[in-house]
Amino acid sequence: GESVGLHLPTLSVQEGDNSIINCAYSNSASDYFIWYKQESGKGPQFIIDIRSNMDKRQGQRVTVLLNKTVKHLSLQIAATQPGDSAVYFCAEKTSGTYKYIFGTGTRLKVLA
């Protein structure tokens, strides 16, 4: 079946360094992707999204890259801060459907 998966379950980075969180998706028909951040005890929080007609989108300190050729999505966080420590999920959806498929999540740990 179709699935969205993450390469690394846990990522540890030094405060101030850049973080890269990766996500592989298997449905080539997916045309919308979202990154969520989930802090302990809270619900998933929208970070940034990207449509399949783009390969890069930037927000405040975050950048999402989409490589449709290899079906790969990444989230880059610049100058990682302690407040960035959380679990990050990617999600995919296909236009015309209502279901989002969520990845299993990557835990980001920021080291002081």
Next chain:
Amino acid sequence: DARVTQTPRHKVTEMGQEVTMRCQPILGHNTVFWYRQTMMQGLELLAYFRNRAPLDDSGMPKDRFSAEMPDATLATLKIQPSEPRDSAVYFCASSTDTRSSGNTIYFGEGSWLTVV
């Protein structure tokens, strides 16, 4: 600051008891989802409503779970009778019509259920 509101935030109950979780979607959102999150399964879709109509509840155990939207500002998820395996975090999320590409779903803070 528009947000999805869920109650209760935490619930501990005994096996066999009825549990009702409530959700107020973001005003103007016509699409509501119920998800369950566990360490083993991640986020699982339980039910999906559009314009208050249940369009997909295939993810719910039919014998004990039920989901309704009595009105546009309230969605409920009920478990009767509850079992220890129902212990999880239940998230409500809402959106404008997600059939179109580019409609983000926004999550509530979750109802943390423990059945003992």
